[in-house]
Amino acid sequence: MCDSLDELQESHIIPRSIFKSLKRKSGQLVKVNGVSGVPLIKENSDLKEPLLCKNCEQFLSANYEQYGTRLFKNPNGVTKKENHIEFANFEYEKYYLYLLSILWRASVSTLDEYSEVWLPSELSNILKSCLKNKTVQINKSLRIDNFFRVSVFRLVDSTGTLTDQVIKGILTTIIGTKNSIGETEFYFAVDGFLIKYTFTVGKSELDARTSKNIGQLDNSTVLKVLKKEVTDFPELTQLFKELIKKAKSRSTNI
Ligand SMILES: [Zn+2]
Structure with a gap:
C-alpha cells in the first residue's frame, strides 16, 4: 500500500478478527465459483498472503478495522x-x-x-490513495462514494429454509456480478450481513452525486440496515442451496 520495499507480512484480505469470531461459532468460509459453479467449503479457513508491510497493517488496523469489525458486534446502541x-x-x-x-x-x-x-489499476490507485489519506474525497469536487457505492443489508430468509444461525455462520468469498442495469457489483456475506459494492457511473455527474442506491451507507450518525431476503441474491441462493444439499448428505457439519 505504501509502495515501500519493506518486508511484506502474511496479511489477511478479510480482517483476522472476523475469522476469529467465525471460529468461535464454528463458522465456515464458503467459496462460490460463479453462478452455476459448485461451492467449495473450507472449514475455518484463514487466508493470508504477503501483501502489506507491518506499518500498513497497523495503519489499516488502527484506523479502520478496530472500528469496522466491532460495529455489528457491539450490542449497545442497536435498535x-x-x-x-x-x-x-x-x-x-x-x-x-x-x-x-x-x-x-x-x-x-x-x-x-x-x-x-x-479493478482497473487507475481505480485501484484511487482506492489506495483514499485509504492512505483517510478521506472519501478524490479531489475538491469528486468523492469516491458517489460512484463506488456501498450498501449493507441484514440477510433473512422468510421462507424459513435457512435458520438465522446458518445465515450468521457463513462468510463467503467476494462474488463479482453485474446488476440489472449492467453495473459491476461485488458482494460478500459475513455475520449475517451482506456487504455490496456497486460501481455506478451515473447518467450524469449530477446524477452520480445525488442519486442513491437501496441500502446505501450515507453520512448519517445513525446507520439503518435494511433486511433483505437471501433469495434477492441469485449467486448467494445458489450457494446456500449447495450447502443445504451437502448438509443433508452429512458431508459438512452445518
Ligand atoms: Zn506499507
Missing part, C-alpha cells in the same frame, strides 16, 4: 425494527473506508478466493 436494524453513533467515513479497504485488498490479492475481484 431492532421490523424491517431494519439501527446502529447509533455511526462513523460513516471510517466504516466506508474500512469496507473499501477489504475490496482494495481483494483486488490486489493473488488468492483464488478473490479472483472475481478485479
Whole structure:
C-alpha cells in the first residue's frame, strides 16, 4: 500500500478478527465459483498472503478495522425494527473506508478466493490513495462514494429454509456480478450481513452525486440496515442451496 520495499507480512484480505469470531461459532468460509459453479467449503479457513508491510497493517488496523469489525458486534446502541436494524453513533467515513479497504485488498490479492475481484489499476490507485489519506474525497469536487457505492443489508430468509444461525455462520468469498442495469457489483456475506459494492457511473455527474442506491451507507450518525431476503441474491441462493444439499448428505457439519 505504501509502495515501500519493506518486508511484506502474511496479511489477511478479510480482517483476522472476523475469522476469529467465525471460529468461535464454528463458522465456515464458503467459496462460490460463479453462478452455476459448485461451492467449495473450507472449514475455518484463514487466508493470508504477503501483501502489506507491518506499518500498513497497523495503519489499516488502527484506523479502520478496530472500528469496522466491532460495529455489528457491539450490542449497545442497536435498535431492532421490523424491517431494519439501527446502529447509533455511526462513523460513516471510517466504516466506508474500512469496507473499501477489504475490496482494495481483494483486488490486489493473488488468492483464488478473490479472483472475481478485479479493478482497473487507475481505480485501484484511487482506492489506495483514499485509504492512505483517510478521506472519501478524490479531489475538491469528486468523492469516491458517489460512484463506488456501498450498501449493507441484514440477510433473512422468510421462507424459513435457512435458520438465522446458518445465515450468521457463513462468510463467503467476494462474488463479482453485474446488476440489472449492467453495473459491476461485488458482494460478500459475513455475520449475517451482506456487504455490496456497486460501481455506478451515473447518467450524469449530477446524477452520480445525488442519486442513491437501496441500502446505501450515507453520512448519517445513525446507520439503518435494511433486511433483505437471501433469495434477492441469485449467486448467494445458489450457494446456500449447495450447502443445504451437502448438509443433508452429512458431508459438512452445518
Ligand atoms: Zn506499507
